Amino acid sequence: MDLLEFARGPGLAISFAVFVLGVLWRLIAILRLPPLRDLSPAREGAPSRAAGALQAIGRGFWPRREFGGTAVLSSLNSYVFHIGLAIIAFGYAPHIAFIRRVSGLHWPALPDVVIYLAAGATICTLGLALWARLTQPVLRRISRADDYITWTITFLPIVTGMAVMMEPSAGVLARDAVVYRTPLAVHLLTLELMLIWFPFGKLMHAFLFFFSRGATGIRFSHRGVEV
């Protein structure tokens, strides 16, 4: 078994299992805690708990203008990063072929040029995020090892992916055999590293944001406040 076979076989299975079990463990450990029931009478005309939660989840997708340009720039950077990453992960033809092989699911791919642009934009946003974290006094003060580990683990699949994008995706898919076995194995292993790290660091915000915003929405809508 060479490195690529390991990455495609046991490596993928183990990392996916850690991802699923870890995410479930963290979510269940939090959600099994007792709720702090708000026994006060709700404000007259307050929306339902579900409506309050959904309002807050929706409201959190864009900062209020009162919080200034930093909030807008940070949000824009975040949107470009997340959208770029989604385009790369789910729009690149070889990625779709990989997903089809392991799950049977597939969809039309985006043109390579879109992927190249998305990768460029995503790398730029990661660079900006790191620059801000290293230079802004507030971010320097509050940053922890998780922030730098997560940044690195997010960055690695993108750069290792760029390293194997040596020809158009049609050419890659036309071949039966993988030419760049080791670089591809490294790329896949960085993805698996991300899956393994996911439940333990701040990548979990992908799941937690929904609950966190929703809980605040329930608390405040009960009082007649739109957060």
Added chain:
Amino acid sequence: MSTQTVTARPGYDQQGDQSDSARVDAALRSFVADFSVTAALHMESCVRCGLCAQACHFHLTTGDPKYTPVYKLEPFRRAYQREASPFAPVVRALGLARKPSIDDLHEWQELLYDSCTMCGRCTLACPMGIDIAELVKEARHGMFKAGLVPERLALMDRTARQWGSTATPGDDLADILAEVSAQHGVPIPCNMAQADILVTAAPAELGEHTKALADAAKILNRIGAKWTMHSEGFDASNIGFNNGDLELQEKLTRSLVDTAVKIGAKTVLLPECGHAYGAARWEAAKWYGNALPVRIIHMTEFLDELIAAKRIRVKPIGASATFHDPCQIVRRGGLEAAARRVLAALGFELRELPDHGVTGFCCGGGGGVVSNQRATPLRHKVFDLKRQQVEATGAEHFVTSCGQCRITLDMGAQHAQWDKRAESLLELVADHLAD
């Protein structure tokens, strides 16, 4: 806005004679006790984006990164990670989160008490929706257990535990009310055996703000309400809520509700006080269960309801006004529209502050900061932010609906030699009652 760093006087206060290790243990036990699902979700969700700093008046006016709201929770977070988080055993075994030390708790006393008003503006800025103000309140529970509270607040705590009020013993209430009554020429019933409304006060209304109390009496008498104040439950400004003293918070809350039940009152009327509203309106029920036996309302709601029901009429003032939204009443209380309806009834041309309503800036004195003289330099910096915003409106009147905000703003104005004073919404209504 200046970004010069102004820091509250370095140092900390401590109460009692616990050893350092006993203080740490007491704080940690409290930090991790009774973690609810919401608190845990909020502890887990932070991505360290730092946007909460853009909402905090203490950070904005000093530029000091230590005032970043989520940073104020650092010992609390570490305790959670070590003791209560989903991977706590791993965190402890690998030493991934250092156990908070006594030095940490000393250092964070300033961040939790001097430079946080629990106003919750950061909650609205957080893209993850983390209610940082509520977590600060929970962290204060641990600091109180450890005897690590600013001494001025601890002194008020001891007073309230003994008297049931930070202002006066209940035994003296009748005499004080008789003086206020004589001074303002308005009857103020005290200790009536039966009443429909139990009227409560903020400590300042028994001292420098007696006009507000007399004006409440004037309105209640005008509508012919059967009301009383009562020596067994009269101080609504719950110092236990601010200090993190849960026992005192319960005791003070129960004194109001139990007294109301005893005299057959269906309503507890809260004064123009923000934290009184937070403690009584939203937290009283947790001591009683679902069926809170009385309705608890803020003075602003009361005025709004009286005007809407045409039980009182007011003469229009016909001037411009701007309104300072008290955090606990508006952002964390939901009474933004009620205050504006009363202002409209008074005929004001309302000129909103650049930041108003749920995103309005705190006066800088909430959460006990107004009473914590150590924080005075910081408070003055925050006041300057409010002063600039008020001046930008060009409004003739500067109105608010919280006595503690008024005290904070008046102290700031005095320090800045600013001639504008915050006016009470209640007093404006009382002064302009139509015949």
